[in-house]
Amino acid sequence: MRGEADRAVAMEAETGALDEAAVHAVLARALLDGRIPAGTKLGEHFLAEIFGVSRERVRKVLHRLGHERLITVEKNRGAFAIAPDLEEARTVYEARRILEGGIVGHLATALDDAGEARLAAHIAAEEAAMAAGDRFTSIRLSAEFHTILADLTGNPLIRRQMQELVARTMMLVAFFEPDTSVACQCAEHRAVFRALGGRSRAQAVRAMTTHLSLVETRLRPRVCEAVPPPLDEVLRDALALWRTRNGPAARPDPARRPSGLAS
Ligand SMILES: [Zn+2]
Known part of the structure; x- marks a missing residue:
């Protein structure tokens, strides 16, 4: 279809040919900000038009978002925004208390100076993101605090388990938690850090x-807008925001590795 192809080319020029990492960043941000209601269909063709990229590029991004559990990808039906339920949340947090209680119990006696410095720098970055009101970065950094602890055990099996659990948690937190309570996490992370510094296993x-x-x-389930804005409006807003932060002429750069959300 010539008209369609011409439109895609025009779009590509207008949007500066976004690469895969950019499309992923814009979509992930809109999902994590809770701006796309659960059940919303994320059509390949529709997204390709909005972003001015090929459907193949969109398909790759959707696959990655599905892997990160930010959306669900159903065979022969397509991709949809999801709403995790509270039962899933209970299971995930119980697993985390068991695993991470063990991790910090171990680190209380095994943490070295380099590990302690790494944690201190990370908590400072979390506090800076919170002070700047950057919810997206706050969620990412608070998740990373936990994967860093797993990393400091030096055990690859524990690291892998934590990455899986943290990826599941990120969507839960973004979807359920009201903005104000993200702020509490920094103080709670500091409490964990203080206990580790005191070398107290029990604490x-x-x-x-x-x-x-x-x-x-x-x-808590998020209170959604009564009439959610149309998806194209949400995505164009998210794209405009991404552009103001990443420059108007972000061109594909093959040397650039996509930044992982929870890896
Ligand atoms: Zn935390």
Whole structure:
């Protein structure tokens, strides 16, 4: 279809031919900000038009978002925004309390100076993102705090388990948690850090399990706008925001590695 192809080319010129990482960043942001209601169909053709990229590029991004559990991809039906349920949240947080209680209990006696410095720098970055009101970065950094702890055990099996659990949690937090309570996490992470600095196994386990329980109890279904704005409007807004942060002429750069959300 010539008209369609011409339109795609025009779009590509207008949008500056976004690469895969850029399309992923815009979509992930809109999803994590809760701007796309659960059940919304994310059609390949529609997204290709909005972003001015090929359907193949869109398909790759949708596959990645599905892997990150930000959307669900159903065979022969397509991709949809999802709404995780509270039952899933309970299972995830119970698993995290068991695993992460063990991780910080271990680190209370095994953490070295380099590990302690790494955690201190990370918490400072979290606090800076929170002070700047950057919810997207705050969620990413608060998730990373937990994967760093797993990393500091030096055990690849634990690292892999945590990455899986954190990826599941990110969507839960973004979907359920009201904006204001993200702020509490920094103080709770500091409490874990203090307990580790004090080399107290019992205090570290208690600080971590308390933190995870508090996050779980803060989960509340988000109050959605009565009439959500049309998807194209949401995505064009998200794209405009991305452009103001990444420059108007972001061109594909094959050397650039896509930045992972929770890896
Ligand atoms: Zn946390």
